[in-house]
Amino acid sequence: MSTLDPRSPLVLDTRELGRRAGAMKKIQFSVEAPADLGVAMIAVPPQSEIDFDLRLESVSDGVLVTGTALVTVAGECSRCLEPLTYDTEVDLQELFEHPETDARGRVTDTGSDDEDELPKLDGDYLDLEPTLRDSVVLALPLKPLCQPDCLGLCIECGANLNDEPEHQHDVVDPRWAALAELATESSEDD
Template identity: 45%
Template sequence: MDHRTPDPRDPFVLDVHDLGRSPGSMRTFEATLEAPAGFGTDIVTVPQGSSVHLDLRLEAVMEGVYVSGLVTADAVGECARCLTELEIDVDVDVAELFVYPERAAAAAEEQAEDENPDEVYLVDNELIDLEPPLRDAVVMALPFSPLCRPGCKGLCSECGADLNEPENADHSHEILDPRWKALAALGGDADDAADGSAR
């Protein structure tokens, strides 16, 4: 299981020592932070440095610290059909358990033979790192194939014209039968040959 050591200076890292280990103790966390790199996919992403708003509730439970709440941000991308630039509102409900190390060790033993073990996030020296689970939640919420509008017609495969534009409503290209393509390339010579054979 990959795990990065939380850096207390990182704004996505929270100190949860005040919750203690008493199930039921709770506090809220609300902040607007700068998006780190890679907060999205190659198709749609929350730009690095843009605002990510967190409105979270942190609650102590038997296994660790349960974090739930809402993440909001603005993502950018391109329409999958016509390549128009898009702005996409991101509103993601998150719910993640950060597990105490001893509980994580027990869970790891239980999943030892599992080919696809669940991702486990840790409470590390009374710190939790929100960035990995929030990144996963945002990525899962982003559209895989975003469209600028329902039923976007895309671009002409021959010339790249935007088929959504009114002036391109009847856009088309003459498609030659591929069997005649080589003959058509000969141009006048082919026509002359045809005339000669007709005489």
């Protein structure tokens, strides 16, 4: 009995591939992104299109899936908090093992209890979603930036310094004022 839903867009049918080691099949398809694909600050918007370009390869232990997923990412800049969105290609690589079976061909280990084990084929099906989730989260930046040299926000008033790079405040702290005077004097000497 398969526990995977073959109608799920991220459940792949490997039947056509065959079990002969070395058999290979290339597939390209698009799905709508599932919910909660990403992290708090940056994620793939639900229902946005994900374009897969995959290669399924029959190996002695199971089916090796390699390829890419082209995703749209949306979030906010970690410095200036402006919304940002971009497309990125996520590398995928996962070996889906044939489940171990006993002498009668009954599945003895579905692998579902152990997090460290390789994902298992479920009959002819494999579920790409956990692989996609792990790969997307790994590919997302910890501190997303709207541009590599984003100037961030003014720590005094929160103004976006990208909009006004000359932005500054009159210095009120007397120590800084003294420094500012020195700076003015030295520039007058030039």
